[in-house]
Amino acid sequence: MSRKPSSYNYKRLSSRVRESTIETHVSAPRPSVGHRKGANQRYARSAVRGEIHQVLPNTTTREDRFAYEARMNRRSYVERNVAAGRRRKIALVAALAVLIVIVACVVASFVFANGINSRLVLDDSSLKSALVADSGEGKATYSLLCADFDDGEDGASPDSIVVMRTDPEANTAYAISLPSNTRVSTDGSSRTSLGEIRASEGSAGLISAVNSLLGIKLSHYATIDAQNFAQLVDELGGIDVNLPEDIVDAQAGDMRLSAGEQTLGGEQAVFACRADDYAVNAEETRGKVQALVAVALMQKATSVEGGFGYYMRMDGLANLVQTDMDVKAIGAFLESIRSISAENMQVAALPTYSAQSSGKTYQVPADDAITEMMNRIRAGETPQANAADVLGSIDAGSYTVSVYNGGDVVGAASEAADMLRQVGFNVTDTGNTSMQVYDETLVVYGDADKENAANAVVAALGIGRTLQDTVHYSFDTNVYVVIGKDWRTVLAARNETVDEDGNIVPLSQKDASATSSDESNSSASSDSDVDAEGSFAAAANSAA
Template identity: 25%
Template sequence: MYEGKHSAAKPRKRDYIRVFTLWALMIALFVGAGSFVFARILEERIHTGTPAHGADEELACNAPEENEPATFLLLGSDTRGGEDERGLADTIMVLRVNPDKKIGYLISIPRDTRVDIPGKGKRKINAAYQYGGPDLMIETVEDFLGLDINHYAVVDFQGFKDIIDALGGIDIDVEKRLVDDRHQIDIRPGYQHLDGEEALKYVRIRRVDDDFGRIERQQKFLKAVMDKLLRVSSLLRIPQLADITSRNLKTDPELGVTRMIGYGKNFKSLGRENLHMVTVPGTPQEIGGGSYVIADEGELAWILERIRSDLPLELTEEEKENLNIRVEVQNGSGTAGIAHKMAEKLGALNFKIREVGNAQSFTYYDTQIIASEEKAELARRVQSKLGFGRVVVEGASSETIDVLVIVGRDYSRMIGESDD
């Protein structure tokens, strides 16, 4: 049995199947649709009335402070065997919401992404759930993304069709004809009204494209479900939806009714337009006879820094212009790795990082942003986007660098890094 920093009690036997749409219920809850009634019903059913869904598990998740960013791991598992089998994580998403900045992100992780699973080595990320349940999956995702998980939810696919049918079906623009003779799937292109059975086929079909295409369809479907849930007419369906959800949802013990209501109040002003959906970038690759997705580390680092900085994933016109500003970053504080962290931050703001290294000394307390007189305006732009640092105008222009940033101890202390 896996034992780690998120150790949990042995789970009860259960059979999880693929799920997707119930996550829309959670997200709709977080943006304020009938949060009190929905949360109260879920609390009574999930944590007190449904022990078979894991009410005895004690996985240690750390709930955030009020108005602090909250990060949720959302899982659906694919169990094909008997009750003794835990199953692979068929769908993996991370929901992060900052109510103070009124921005949220839904990160989809391709299930074949090759990562380090603690104690297991390089594996497909979906295997972490089978090896160690939510416990090991949380640790694996935290290590992979560098984001602390505050709560988790594992949802069962059994209620999928009931949820969609309870909503009266979903209208969606099918992007192309989707055919899979093996599973008797044939969905025509164009605007379609999908009942539970057809919706199930739409989100499940695999043979028409790769994992990225499937994720794109799931995200598109999720938006359609959210739109339907947030209509006034759907509020009347909350008791029925909550009843279905309670039979197909397991969460960590910390995500009780009080926190659900709190999240609902804090997140209600977010709005779907401020929820940014993104897929971990990568490319399919064959390794040792197995098919994997290899994450693009550079692009992923950019996305994660944008998320940590609570910035939209779409660049502003000013940020697009930043790509023309060439920046060198030097460590002037002596804190190991601080220049690379600054480079990641500046890269997330779309500045072009040309070099990263050490300054001539480690005696800088204040971060300095240096440029020649003719490029002083570029230094001021860098300072404006960073929100700190001192602009220094000196020296002659360089042919390869526009702005030099020497990272001081102020930044080390700002992000909680020791400069000893």
């Protein structure tokens, strides 16, 4: 058993502990508790018992106690500690200020974006339900653009309907223009136009009709009126469009646009989209011009800078257009198509033919041609096959063709026959139908294997619609052509017409509206008149 320490040893230990405690910064060690006069008795008893309240920490400098105390007592050391503490406080305050600024910016941006979206985004639940995120065609996206240009046509609201197909992965973009008076079936039997559907069923009904017509799934929708469209074009600095021909139309506006590359301002762009007084294939040409304007507008929109500048620009444009997308989604969409090159942006007009019903003129979809066009677009090809390629795909000399004038256009059958002979077709018969009632040129064939030949005839003439029909039309040749009233547009495009003797003369020498027919070949008999839908129960050739 160890011996209890003596009182001397207790005091000695307490003295050493006292010398090691940290009190205040003094230059010399303080005397031990036992020798200090008037020392606090509680601290003295603690020291005697060996209680340690503060000890000097270990230092990395390995300095002894006296050197450590001397260093801590220097004025410069204290000032450095005070300065370091001040710097820490300043840094903390700065960090808090930056954090507050960031939070404020985020909140302000959120409020700013919401303000833009409140003016930009359509509040239509049925519209959003009709749109789908996935088109089912990889990265391709279909968007529907509608513009009301107030051109005064019955049943033609909206005046412009353009479907945009963008595929960043394939680096392609297509604009397909649909006439607003395109006739469609809504329930398998009832027939109405796209414009009438939008007026009665809203945007959701229009989306459903377009999806069914083209066999697609639309993902986005946007709408604009004439005044805002003009302002949008001006806000973007104008658009560059290569017009296919001169545009002069007094009903569309008091101006003239020349064919070729043009930079259009807002009012000029609206005029180009309204105009439909074209020399050849007026409805098709108008559709292609509208598609060209849509593509040019998309190109200009993709040039808008990103970041904060984008939001500032969209703040100014949000009042002009309405869409299903918010400002962030539009930015992401524009960024995704920014890489599509201009040469890979193509336009097309919906293949249709004219017909009348209840006193109104409609465009009836050519279903087979639409299917072919969409297949070519999905494959990344041109929307319509090149005429030279179509002609080169057949041996024209192996097909017989008969050509008849059914549109009361002087010399039309003779001229069309000459055009077909020039490309190699064996034209065996020309004449007049018994009734001059055909508005459009028809190219009729019987057997399915003659379809390519019929398409080649259309390519050679530059006008016409193919039709497989042996019930209403009687003919002995492989292909039977009925020239319609639309042939006048072919002549007008060349500033020519036909005189009373069947000779082609400049338009200035004879009024192009001449209606007499002087073709003397055998006439074709008619089985029945043109019905209200524009389908033909035919003025067929009875000579067969």
